[in-house]
Structure formats: structure tokens, C-alpha cells
Amino acid sequence: MRKDEEIMMEYRAGSMVALEEIFQRYKKPILNYAFKLLSSFADAEDVVGEVFYILTSRKDSYEPVAKFSTWIYTIAHNVAIDRIRRRRKIFFFWQKNDKDGNSYEELDMPDTRFMPDSSAQENDISFYVKKAIDRLPFNLKEAIVLRQYHNLSYDEIAAVLNCSLSKVKILIFRAKEALRKELLPYMEELR
Amino acid sequence: MIFIHSKIKKLISAYLDNEVNDREKNLVEEHLKKCTFCRKYYESLQKLSSTLDKYKEEDLSPDLEQRIKFNFLGERYKGVAKMKNKRLIFGISSGALAILLTFVFVGHMYDYLRHSAQGRLQGGVYSSAAREYEPTTGVRTHGRLGASADGIGEQYSPALVSGKQNKNDLERFKSSGDTRWITTTDNSSAAWQSVGYAGGGSFDKPLSVSAIEGAAQEGPIVIVEPYLPATGKEDKLIRNAEATLEVENIQKVYDDIVKIGKGNNGYLAAANFNESTSGKVSAQIILRVPKEKFEETITEVRKLGQVKKFSINSIDISQDYNALVSELNTIKTVYDKIAEKLKEKKTDIQQAVRLESQLTPIAKRIEVIRNKISQYDNLIAVSTITINLYEVSWKLMIKESIKETKQHFAAFVSGLLKNSIGLFLLLAMVCTALIALAVLKPKIVKVVKMIFTKKSS
Numbered sequence: 001m002r003k004d005e006e007i008m009m010e011y012r013a014g015s016m017v018a019l020e021e022i023f024q025r026y027k028k029p030i031l032n033y034a035f036k037l038l039s040s041f042a043d044a045e046d047v048v049g050e051v052f053y054i055l056t057s058r059k060d061s062y063e064p065v066a067k068f069s070t071w072i073y074t075i076a077h078n079v080a081i082d083r084i085r086r087r088r089k090i091f092f093f094w095q096k097n098d099k100d101g102n103s104y105e106e107l108d109m110p111d112t113r114f115m116p117d118s119s120a121q122e123n124d125i126s127f128y129v130k131k132a133i134d135r136l137p138f139n140l141k142e143a144i145v146l147r148q149y150h151n152l153s154y155d156e157i158a159a160v161l162n163c164s165l166s167k168v169k170i171l172i173f174r175a176k177e178a179l180r181k182e183l184l185p186y187m188e189e190l191r
Numbered sequence: 192m193i194f195i196h197s198k199i200k201k202l203i204s205a206y207l208d209n210e211v212n213d214r215e216k217n218l219v220e221e222h223l224k225k226c227t228f229c230r231k232y233y234e235s236l237q238k239l240s241s242t243l244d245k246y247k248e249e250d251l252s253p254d255l256e257q258r259i260k261f262n263f264l265g266e267r268y269k270g271v272a273k274m275k276n277k278r279l280i281f282g283i284s285s286g287a288l289a290i291l292l293t294f295v296f297v298g299h300m301y302d303y304l305r306h307s308a309q310g311r312l313q314g315g316v317y318s319s320a321a322r323e324y325e326p327t328t329g330v331r332t333h334g335r336l337g338a339s340a341d342g343i344g345e346q347y348s349p350a351l352v353s354g355k356q357n358k359n360d361l362e363r364f365k366s367s368g369d370t371r372w373i374t375t376t377d378n379s380s381a382a383w384q385s386v387g388y389a390g391g392g393s394f395d396k397p398l399s400v401s402a403i404e405g406a407a408q409e410g411p412i413v414i415v416e417p418y419l420p421a422t423g424k425e426d427k428l429i430r431n432a433e434a435t436l437e438v439e440n441i442q443k444v445y446d447d448i449v450k451i452g453k454g455n456n457g458y459l460a461a462a463n464f465n466e467s468t469s470g471k472v473s474a475q476i477i478l479r480v481p482k483e484k485f486e487e488t489i490t491e492v493r494k495l496g497q498v499k500k501f502s503i504n505s506i507d508i509s510q511d512y513n514a515l516v517s518e519l520n521t522i523k524t525v526y527d528k529i530a531e532k533l534k535e536k537k538t539d540i541q542q543a544v545r546l547e548s549q550l551t552p553i554a555k556r557i558e559v560i561r562n563k564i565s566q567y568d569n570l571i572a573v574s575t576i577t578i579n580l581y582e583v584s585w586k587l588m589i590k591e592s593i594k595e596t597k598q599h600f601a602a603f604v605s606g607l608l609k610n611s612i613g614l615f616l617l618l619a620m621v622c623t624a625l626i627a628l629a630v631l632k633p634k635i636v637k638v639v640k641m642i643f644t645k646k647s648s
Contacts, residue, residue, distance in 0.1 A: 027259075031249055049258075049259050148243050149248075154205070169210070170201075172208070173204040
């Protein structure tokens with residue numbers, strides 16, 4: 001299997017086939033990364049489009065010194081943060097509090113695909129995992145998602161989040177601690 | 192022990208992710224063999240990892256995938272960038288507009304406040320605008336007005352005009368519709384004597400045109416042309432000054448004033464201290480100094496405290512003084528002639544007694560005039576400076592400053608409300624500034640971060 005960096009360099013040289021290959025490799029990871037961060041499928045799809053637009057428009061700024069996955073996740077991270085900022089401005093007036101007193105943003109189009117509409121879905125572990133990840137603070141969420149679902153090393157995560165390695169270690173540890181507490185009953189079920 | 196466990200827990204997390212070095216790896220493995228608590232934790236993290244893996248992966252909707260593939264450089268995502276550019280342009284233009292509006296608003300308010308302040312000054316006690324006289328009618332006026340608020344005296348020199356000339360002048364005077372201060376007298380030769388000074392003079396009533404006409408028919412009118420203002424060098428001027436000072440320590444300032452007086456060859460004419468029931472101390476000190484040292488002394492006195500009020504008053508007695516000198520010369524001539532006749536010894540006793548009796552009142556008059564002249568000389572040579580002092584009361588000052596601030600603020604707000612343009616400008620300025628700030632905030636943060644990271648690196 002060819003390395004991502006090689007394909008990217010081919011695309012830089014003008015190969016549209018290479019671009020198609022990059023898209024096929026990264027469309028799903030970027031979509032899932034954005035979806036886990038933003039909890040909105042519509043937003044996640046938009047992020048994919050925007051990331052690939054940026055990739056094509058800034059292809060010349062890519063240097064093979066950096067790992068391609070780090071580079072593309074950095075773009076996705078920036079686009080997602082931009083989305084969240086925009087959303088904060090828009091939904092500032094719709095800010096509401098839940099039963100526990102935590103504030104959340106009530107979106108106009110709630111994502112219903114994970115809503116427990118049946119007892120079967122209620123027991124779906126995936127639903128509770130999503131819920132637990134959604135409840136994490138943004139920086140912890142980003143770190144654990146990149147590690148757990150995208151297999152990035154701690155060094156690569158540090159590059160994407162633009163922070164130190166020791167900070168990444170702490171972020172991931174805290175995220176795991178929070179998730180462990182949250183998902184403890186469901187982990188017991190797995191036995 | 193707890194500390195070791197918490198440290199090992201962090202290492203276990205990294206160990207599971209294969210992010211530990213050899214030393215840490217050995218440490219964790221050794222510890223896990225011994226510690227059941229940490230082993231359980233290790234197992235729970237393993238379970239967590241497998242639980243998290245249950246999360247369903249999503250895929251792009253086929254239509255979106257098609258759209259993205261079809262439009263890799265499509266308009267939709269170009270549109271996003273375009274939107275960003277538009278936002279940037281909008282933000283920058285809003286900022287520029289806000290700055291422009293700020294300038295216009297500040298200029299407008301400055302102009303408004305300046306005009307209102309001028310209005311207050313003109314209507315208040317500080318009015319000191321010098322009156323201007325333009326003798327365009329040719330009608331001659333005479334006399335002298337009292338010293339104006341700024342202390343510059345206005346002087347008019349007398350000039351006699353015949354009755355015929357008066358009538359011609361009067362016609363021009365009537366046609367101009369102007370009325371001025373004039374003096375009438377029955378005897379032209381005695382006109383000099385009719386000129387008074389310091390409020391006791393002969394031109395204290397403005398006469399209507401009809402009154403002037405009537406006077407012209409009855410006898411000669413003395414109309415005197417205005418003269419250039421007094422220079423204070425050649426003229427006979429009595430100069431007074433009054434200053435009100437706010438000081439911190441009256442006793443110290445009193446000592447300083449005495450020193451200043453002595454230093455300028457003057458003397459302390461009077462001093463008066465007073466303490467009110469509220470405990471406020473005030474004083475009035477009258478200082479007399481030679482006229483040559485007048486300005487110098489005033490300058491020194493003004494430095495002693497905060498000047499709250501100040502005025503210089505010059506009274507011109509040139510005309511009166513000259514009149515006295517002329518009268519003295521005339522009477523002295525008469526006196527000398529009579530005395531000469533007496534000395535000739537040709538007169539008989541009866542005639543000598545008569546001459547003697549004529550001579551006595553003339554001698555008395557000469558003495559009176561001489562006394563008056565010497566009194567004037569004294570007044571001219573030595574100027575009077577009245578200094579009113581009062582101590583600063585801090586409590587009062589704070590109260591007054593709060594009051595003033597309130598008044599200024601109220602004036603500002605009412606000015607804003609009255610001035611709809613100002614209000615509109617202020618609102619527009621605030622709105623555009625807020626928009627610019629909201630739009631450009633991420634950019635500003637980015638630039639600031641960039642600057643700081645550059646500096647730190």
C-alpha cells in the first residue's frame with residue numbers, strides 16, 4: 001500500500017487520480033472525527049467538504065516533512081473549531097440548561113439518528129458511548145477521539161492540537177477517567 | 192503510596208497506548224504484578240477501549256459524496272471562502288466606519304460643548320469684552336467712562352466747539368441716530384471746570400437728541416472727541432488691583448505678602464482676619480506699593496495661591512489734575528498782581544485794606560488747590576492692591592467637585608438628548624464598533640497570538 005505522503009506529492013504534481021485516492025482514504029475518518037466533535041451530521045458533512053476544499057486550495061503549502069494524516073487532521077481541527085465558534089454566536093440566545101444545570105445549545109435541527117426510539121436502540125452500547133463522548137469537554141474529546149478512533153500517536157496528536165506531549169498525555173488520561181466513570185455500568189454488561 | 196498509584200495510573204493509560212519508554216514500561220509491569228488495585232484499573236481501561244470501539248462509524252451520504260467528488264473545486268466550498276473574505280471586508284469596513292464616526296462625533300461634541308461654554312461665559316459675570324467706540328458721525332463726545340472690567344481705562348480729551356459748529360455736528364448726529372455721552376455748559380471758558388472725575392463728573396447722563404437740540408439753542412454745547420486709550424505713562428493714573436486667592440495656609444501667605452510689600456518698597460495699609468461659624472478662615476489685606484513696582488508686586492502676589500478673581504482698575508485723573516494746575520496758575524497770577532500793587536506802596540490805607548481783603552480768599556484757594564494736587568500726587572505715586580484670601584476647605588472642595596461633575600454630566604446628557612445628531616452619531620458609532628469587533632475578533636486574536644508567539648520565540 002502506498003504511503004499517503006507519496007499520493008499527496010503526486011497530487012501536488014497534478015494527478016487528479018491521486019486526489020480521488022486521498023478522498024477515498026480520508027472521507028470517512030474526517031467525517032467521523034468531525035461528527036464526534038460537533039455532534040451534528042450536517043455540520044460534519046460540511047466540514048468534510050471544507051477540508052477537501054482547503055486541501056485542494058493549499059496543496060502547495062504541504063511539505064512531505066510532516067505526516068499527511070497530521071496535516072489533514074490539523075485542517076479538520078481548525079475547520080471544526082471555526083464551526084463551533086460560529087455556532088456559539090448563532091445559538092448564544094438559544095442557550096438552555098439541562099436537568100443537571102449544565103448549559104447546552106439547542107439546535108434547530110436535532111440529530112435524530114442516535115435517538116433511542118426503541119428498546120433495542122436503548123440497549124445499544126454505541127448510543128451510550130456517543131452520549132459519554134458528547135459530554136466530554138472539547139479538548140479531552142479531541143484528544144481521545146484522535147487516539148481511539150484515528151490511531152494517531154501522542155506526538156501526532158500534539159502536532160494537531162498544537163500543544164506539548166505531556167499535555168496530550170494528561171488530556172487522554174483525563175478523558176479515559178471521565179469515560180470510564182460514565183460507561184462503568186455498560187462495561188459490566190460486556191462481561 | 193497514593194501518590195505512586197496516581198502516577199502509575201497515568202502511566203498505565205499511556206502504557207495501553209504504547210506511548211511509554213522502556214523504563215516506564217518496566218515500572219508499570221513490575222507494579223502491576225504486585226498491586227491488585229492497579230491491575231484492576233488496567234483491566235478496566237482495557238474494557239473501556241473495547242467499549243469505545245463499539246461506536247458505530249458513519250459514512251458520507253452518497254449524494255454528498257457525489258457532490259464533493261464532482262465539485263472538488265466546486266462553487267459551494269469556494270463560496271465558504273468567499274463568505275470569509277466578504278466577512279473580513281465587512282468587518283474592516285465596519286471598523287473604519289466606526290473610527291470615522293468616532294472622529295465626527297468627537298468633533299461635533301467638542302464644537303457643541305465649546306459653543307455652550309462660550310454662551311455661559313458671555314451670559315455670566317465674566318463678561319469683559321471691551322466696548323468699542325467708532326466716532327463715524329463726527330459728533331464729538333467728551334468725558335471718561337469708569338474703568339472697564341479688564342482694567343483698561345478709556346479716556347477722552349476735551350475740546351471746545353462753537354455753537355454754530357455744534358448745530359452742524361448735531362444734524363449729523365441726529366441723522367446717524369446715535370446717542371452718546373455729552374456735557375453742556377453755560378460758559379465756554381469755564382468748560383474745563385465742569386469736567387469731573389470718578390463718577391462726580393459732568394457726563395453721567397446720556398442725553399436724548401431733543402435734549403441736545405434744546406441745549407444747542409440755549410447756549411454753547413461742549414462736545415469732546417474721544418481720545419486714544421490711556422497709556423499709563425504720561426497720564427495721571429490712580430491704579431488699584433484686587434485679587435481673590437484660594438490658599439492652603441492663610442498665616443503663611445500673610446507673611447509672604449508682607450515680605451513682598453517690603454521687598455517692593457511698599458507697606459501694609461490694612462489687614463483683616465475673619466473666621467466664620469463653619470470654621471472657614473478668610474482675610475483681607477491691603478498693600479500699597481510705588482506705581483513702578485505695581486505690576487511686579489501683582490505678579491508675585493498671584494503666585495501665592497490659586498487665583499479665583501482678579502481685576503486691575505485704573506482711574507484717570509489727568510483732566511482734573513490739569514484743571515487744578517491751570518486754576519492754580521491763574522489764581523497765582525491774580526495773587527501776584529495784587530501782591531505787587533500792595534508792594535508798590537502807592538496805595539492809600541483804605542485801598543490797601545481792600546486789596547488785602549481780596550488777597551486772603553485767593554491765598555486760601557491756592558492752599559486748597561495745592562493740598563488737592565499733593566493728595567493726587569500721593570495717590571498716583573502709590574498704588575493700592577487689595578488681596579482677599581480664603582483657606583481651602585477639602586471637604587467643601589470635594590463636595591463642590593462632586594456637584595460640578597454631576598452638573599457637567601447632566602449638561603452632557605441633556606446636550607446629547609437635545610442634540611439628536613450627536614445621539615445618532617453615538618449610536619451609529621457604538622453599533623458599527625460592536626459589529627466590527629464581533630466580526631474581526633477571531634482575526635484580532637490570531638494576529639495577537641502570532642505577535643506573542645513570535646516575540647517569545
